[in-house]
Amino acid sequence: MTTKQTLTFVLMDAPFESARTTTAFRLLHAALTRGCDVNVFAYEGAVALSFAKQAQHPNAVHGRDVAQEDHPLSRNWIASLMAYAHERGAALNWVNCGLCVDERGVGEAIEGVRRGSPADCWKMAQQSRATLVIPTK
């Protein structure tokens, strides 16, 4: 029987700023698909990824209304991956760095995301098979 692995990812980028965000989420999806438990420590701008008040908008340049545009929101990506993890009997454990949350005013996070500190980052890493830091530029 294969032992379930836990992997930790440390993210830094705010939503909508870099291709690193999409790549990071692709990695989380791949890890969950493989049956891993996944920890995410969101640091700096990445704490906004789970902000509950992100909202979709229309796209006049393409002539699309809100529904047609169906704009991605990282908070929906997180929620989707949490549900995906749950279906597979895995865990997606998402922790935001609390001080980073405070300075950005993004305290309203979606359900399932919790506030933490660098001590959590260290603890997650200690409990994981490997840790990948995806730094901002």
Place this chain on the structure above:
Amino acid sequence: MPGYLLIESRDPFESTGAARTYELAIQLRAAGHDVALFLVQNGVLAVRSGARRTELDKVIRTQIEVLADDFSLRERGISSASLIGGVQATPIDSVVERMNAGWNVLWH
């Protein structure tokens, strides 16, 4: 001895950082580690045949596994047929595979 997966996300024609990653890959291999290089995002712009050759050639000659994210390639219109020799298109799952194997994974 742990393996090292070096992820290079940047275009080598944009800055010198990518060359440093390639150099590190060679140094780690010379020190006896298993090493692979995973190109993602604009890092794959180095591997379109016809692009100006870069220090990546040295990595390929050292026989370090050079992988290119299949989504990043497709996003940039780089087909498998137009990859330079020695580079393999691969799904992003190969990063997770190596993390599960306890490799150190370093992102640039």
Place this chain on the structure above:
Amino acid sequence: MKVLQIVETAYRATAEEQDDTIIWIAHAMRGASAELGVLLAGNAVNYVTAEQDASGLTLGAWRQTQPPVPAQDVAALIRKDVPVYCIKEDLAERGLLEGKLLEGVVLMSRAQMPRLFAEYDQVWRW
């Protein structure tokens, strides 16, 4: 578990954060008893030079009262028994090798990186 933190980008939002955010998190993890080392590479080698001064930022009536002091923060890591290494070639490229550098920083060449990595269980590149 011992982890080497590679810091390669200097002055990344340091005025807004009043810290280098990676030097800061290294301090915070050290406070949680983490065993760490820090490798300064690329333009982050500038953190070990003397006379860095980010004070005096004024925007309208707003004045910064706690400017970032990266050299002091790096020195504080050393006092907390976090070894701090610095790449000689990156210092040389930037004309810093002959100048006054922070005491206690270990200078090394890029070619020695694999050997340094081998002293740590993990390497995190920020």
